[in-house]
Amino acid sequence: MGQSIWSSMQQKGYSRREFMQFCAAAATVAGFGQAGVAQVASAFEKKEKPAVIWMHFQECTCCSESFIRASHPIVVDALLDVLDLNYTETLMAASGFQAEKSLTDTITKNKGKYIVLVEGAVPTADGGVYCMIGGKTAESILQTVAKDAAAVVAWGSCASNGCVQAAKPNPTGATPIYKLVDKPVINVPGCPPIADVMMGVVTHLLVLGQVPALDSQGRPKEFYGRRVHDTCYRRPNYDAGLFVESWDDENARKGYCLYKMGCKGPVTYNACSVVKWNEGTSYPIQSGHGCIGCSEAGFWDNGPFYQHLASFPGFGIESTADTVGTxxxxxxxAGVAAHAVVTNIRKRGVIAEVHAEDQKES
Amino acid sequence: MPMSTPVVATGNATPVPNGQPVEYRRIYVWEMPVRVYHWINAVALVALCVTGYMIGAPIRMFYAAEAYQQYWFGWVRFIHFTAAFIYVFNFLARLYWGFVGNKYSSWAAFFPLKRSQRQEIVDVIKADVFEVKMHGPISTGHNALAGFIYFGTFLAFVFQTITGFALYSSMSNSWLPRMFNWIVPLLGGDFGVRFWHHLFLWFFVTFIIVHIYLAFYHDYIEGRGTVSSIIGGWKFDRVEKRGK
Structure with missing residues (x-):
């Protein structure tokens, strides 16, 4: 305890150059730019490294998998090495009572200072029996852990909006974190979220010690402020009206816009088309498949993936609002036409009635 | 039939005694701002429906072109957004006129608060739907049922305005669209907002069909210039001869 990130890195044999590289990378992913490198370096030199608790509830660990694949491995290494990652079910060596002790120790020793990263939704149906760790329900663990936390981050769509667990009919009552915790939660949705975005959020918390600017849905604006569509390299094709009509047509080969193939890019807020995945290699649209909107709330129920309008409930899987509207x-x-026919059949009678009335009055 | 008589509602086929014409009075019902509102609204609404549908289901383009050579889908969206702004401010102007205009355009014409208005709703349903009482007095301005249905369309206007601006806000830094951001989480993200915004397109399509038909129908059964009144503003009211 009490160590800074820099002193902890020194002990592990990192050079000053490597430390500065790490600071530069961290400043970049957190969106501070070049001017912020000094600020980051200074924070990492002086500030005590914060204790971190990483909880796993109803999830598939794809967020963790994504996290360890950040494009700047040094950042991940450094963060995983130098953070006081005191409790994480997936990665820690301790087990059983030792693990539980580590959790309670972290909470009591760092009251109000530790960061909680939550991966996964919390089931609330039937008393929360669908996800229990060490004999306690996920919800009670979450409440204990979040109570004295400095910040709570919801990793991925499960923790941010429920994701697949919360898809209809949501048998376990899976609930996103922000609905259960009575303090602001940083939502980092995505299935999984982009590794570099996760890095950016953590770095922001470490460097500035405060929650980044969030939008109305609790997402960091720097990464979720724009739609995948807005910065998509296929966007010019959208504006030009050049669309892929089927997966095997000439337009697909030419790389036209995938809007008509159900791409959810226009309704999805994420940084995929800017940051990309796997060290900036590609992202779904670049690989020829539409965006499925995995970082949007309820995306499992907004299907099918290959239609850009949802199926209209109760009218079969293929009927959209357009089918119903048509x-x-x-x-x-047809009703109007039938009415016109009836009116014309009645025409003579109506004229006679009107005239009879005229006569009566005059 | 004497040509000197101002307005005469007689036909040749029916036995109305010559020389006893029915008198009508000319009434200036729709003032200029109301008529201008109506036609701006009509043009904007049709433009919005057509471009809105095209945004949902873009036309297939056959010719081989590169993206930099054309911008037609961009133009479709541009027309949609422009028409939307015109339509919203036009609607706001109409709301204002509902408080300063004549009694036919007053806000009170859109709510069946009076007993007589509720009775008229029944009468109009009898005339329009069942075709059993196709003559008799109907209000000179909006009939009570039409007024109430227009109130419903105003709600739909408001809904489309909120959802439309909410969708537009991610492309804009101006305060007006951003005022409506709050609807996005309520409807489950942009996807849900877009779904409902799109669905209401069909409300307007249905409304346009029924509205135009009923305007013609009432022009026919009332016989006092319903259709031309929205061009010139005048309608005709039968002069009651109670003295006889």
Missing amino acids: VVGVATL
Whole structure:
């Protein structure tokens, strides 16, 4: 305890050059730019490294998998090495009572100072029996851990919006973290979130010691402020009206816009088209597949993935609002036409009635 | 039929005694701002429906072109957004006129608060839907049922305005669209907002069909210039001869 990141790195044999590289990378992913490198270096030299608790609830660990694949391995190494990552079910060596002791020790020793990273949703149905660790429900663990935390980060769509667990009919009552914790939660949605985005959020917390600017859904604006569509390299094709019509057509080969193939890029807020994945190699649209909107709330229920409008509930899987609308429109036209026919059949009678009334009055 | 009589509602086929015409009074019902509102709204709404549908289901383009050579889908969206702004401010102007205009355009015409208005709703349903009472007095301005349905369309206007601006806000830094951001989480993200915004397109398509038809229908059964009134502003009211 009480060590800074720099002193801890020195002990592990990192050079000053490597430390500065790490600071530069961290400043970049956190969005501080070149001017922020000095600030980052200074913070990492002087500030005590914070204790971190990484909880795993209803999830598939894809967030952790993503995290360890950040494009700047030194950042991940350094963070995983130098953070006081005191409790994480997936990576820690301790088990059983030792692990539980480590958790309670971290909470009591760092009251109000430790950071909680939560991966996974919390089941609330049937008393929370669907996810229990060490005989306690996920919800009670979360409440204990979050109570004295300096910051709570919801990793991935499970923790941010429920993801697949919360998809209809949501049998376990899976609930996102922000609905259970009565302090601000940083939502970092995505299935999984982009590794560099996760790095950026953690770095921001470490360097500035404060929550980054969040949007109305609790997501860091720096990474979720724009839609995948806004910075997509296929965007010019969208504006030009050049669309892929089927997966095997000439337009697909030419790399036209995937909007008509159900790409959810226009309704999905994420940094995929800027940061990309796997060290900036590619992202789904670049690989020829539409975005499925994995960082948006309820994306499992907004299907099918290959339609950009949802199926209309109760009208079969292929019927969109357009199908329903067309039926209603045609029915209205038919009704109006039938009405016109009836009116014309009644025409003579109506004219006679009106004239009879005129006569009566005059 | 004497040509000197100002307005005469007689037909040749029916036995109305000559020389006893029915008198009508000319009434200036739709003032200029109301008519201008109506036609700006009509043009904007049609533009919004057509471009809105095209945004949902873009036309297939056959010719081989590169993206930098054309911008037609961009133009479709541009027309949609421009028409939307015109339509919103036009609607706000109409709301204002509902408080300063004549009694036919007043806000009170859109709510069946009076007993007589509720009775008229029944009468109009009898005339329009069942075609059993196709003559008799109907309000000179909006009939009570039409007024109430227009109130419903105003709610739909408001809904489309909120959802439309909410969708637009991610492309804009101006305060107006950003005022409506709050709807996004309520409807489950941009996807849900877009779904509902798109669904209401069909409400307007249905409304346009029924509205135009009923305007013609009432022009026919009322016989006092319903259709031309939205161009010139005048309608005709039968002069009651109670003295006889």
